[in-house]
Amino acid sequence: MTTTNAAAATTDAAAAAARGTAVTGRVAETGGVFTVTDTAVARWRQARSLVFLALLTFAMLRADPRPAPAGRGLAVIALVAVAGVAWLAMTLRDGQQPRAAAIAVCGAAGLALCALDTRGYAPCYLIAAGTVAVAALPVAVAAAGTALAAAGLTAVLWARGAGWTEPLVWAGSLALVTLLGVVRRQRDEQARQARTVAALDERARLAREIHDVLAHSLSALSVQLETAAALLEKDRAADAAVLVERAGRLARDGLTETRRAVGALRGDPVPLGELVGALADGYRADLGAPADVTVSGTPRPLDAEPGLALFRTAQEALTNVRKHAPGSAVSVHVGYGGAAVRLTVRNSAPATPDAAPPGGHGTRGTPPPGGHGLAGLRERVALAGGTFSAAPDGDGWLVDARIPG
Template identity: 45%
Template sequence: MTRLPLVLMRLLTPAAFVAILVTAQPAAEWERVPLAASAASGLAFGALDLRWPRAAGVLLSLAALFGAVVAVADPSLTGPSLVCLSLLVLSSLAAITPAEIITVAVAVGVAATAGGYLAGQPGGLVAGNALAVSVVVLLGLNRRQYRVQARHARDLLDQTRLTQEAVARGATLEERARLAREVHDIQAHSLSALSLHLQAAARLVAELPSPDEKLAACVRKAGQLAQEGLIETRRAVHALRGDPMALPELFGSLPDNASIQVTGEPRELPADVTLLLYRTVQEGLSNARKHAAGAPVSVELSYLDDAVTMTVVNRTGSGSGLPGAGYGLTGLRERAELVGGEVTAGPDGAGWRLSARIPA
């Protein structure tokens, strides 16, 4: 059931009550009281249906009862019209149980039938009114059942979609864990072996009768890079496995010309978010070394209510030599998009600003 028929019902029901009230021609003045009360209950239903459906159901029940009074007093179509309209809308409300609907319909039908006989109305008219009430209630219950089934179908589709998403997430996590094992088995082991060999090479170079300082420096630098690569590989493995990583530990090796400031209340972040923030600092420091060697660099980590931001600012002392949009920034933006964040970079006075904002 689409939303359009429900909206039309809420708009047309009060209009129908108004139309019946305007076209009614009561035989006696006192009949205007139950007639107005029935129409007023129907109009109030339109205002309460969305927020208080059960209260709206009570109003429709009152509208049907007042309509039954009008039907007993006046054999015209005004009273039966009010009764049928009220019961049709009432029986289609999902918030009212079928037992309650049937109880109201039986009470209204018995009141109209007994009152009609006592008022001396023709038997055919009384029976016709009772039949009309029965048909209207059955139609309303059928419509209600359709709405309930449609709602259950939507709930089932939503549950199925959530289940499929959970299965997909599970498959993704399993694949990430497999990749983490592969990275660890290949890269980490290779880098560990490389680091050991470079350490051995450094010792051999130092034991030479006339060691070459440049060669020794190159070997030491290669060993340092191997160690850093091993650390980065382990961090990537942690991120793939979803293991939590602490930002303060990642920022423990900042260069002397870099200062870090943390604002807000620190909290645990997902591994991929933590790694992205760390990569942002790495990219900012790399740009600073290339384009503003030795210039001060400020790093600010801000924990906001709905996000975490990482900003790296370096001062070049001039407007030249600022970094452009290289592959490092492109990679950061792609990483940020995967977690729903954004990365911005651009001139900041005489320096350069790199900022990442991640919802977390």
């Protein structure tokens, strides 16, 4: 094994082990997202490091000239054992302090072997220690330790009569290990941060879906049941039965919404026209008010994110009409353009101020509130790359969403 080949192989094996155990040991500290892939990669890197350790140990103990179990040879055998145990600890132990101690022991044993053994393999222990130090310790500490190891190795090899070529090659290898280790560490940190951001984005997406399903279904269900209870107290059983039946339909619709949300999270296409039509049908059936749906362009299935964002826009707009202007005439338009899909929902003032069903508010011309519903729609549409607006329009209100798709 040549000097340069030994340096390259040691760097690869030790860096692999260090990065692998660093991932498994620092997930809680970094707040990163730990995946099955991380586990498999960590185990593979550890296995490679252990294989190289076995090969290096064999070379130290079996290659000619073999160290005799006496005198200097016995010291070489003992140091190989100490360095091997330290290597195992660097590879398999978690925690910064135990690994720092193992790194120091492995480097010291390697330096002592460089003074006793002339076959050229001993600096591999220093390379391994420096690589793990860069991966597991603070960068400043690792750089200082690597510089100290390079200076000590150069002095030992020069004092042993190795000339200048070999010390310079090994010192340069240690410097290269430090540089590559810093780059790999930054890359791994960026990958962990990217996974963290992705997980936070997915949490926000789930939160929006939970709000949209539960806020619409459960709030409407609660109103119907509370109103039914009030009617029963007034001995209006027939009216209460109607509301109970409506509550049952709302519960079934809520289950359907939940299944639809799960499908969208899985990436299933969204039939926007069909879903918007169902919303309008429900509005007409519940309020006895006109609700028209028009479609322009060529309808097409939409990807989950833009399709669900437009459907939630229509759903939230109709819910706000139910709450704040029940009995209003509603017009919904879905326009399929070449590069985008536009959804508009407009309501006029209700025909009569008391057009609300039992339990409704009947507040004429009241604009939708700026609560979590509209804020969530703005966020959802923006994430899908679109634009969203909700503003007064004559005697009613206009909600407008445009999303590429």
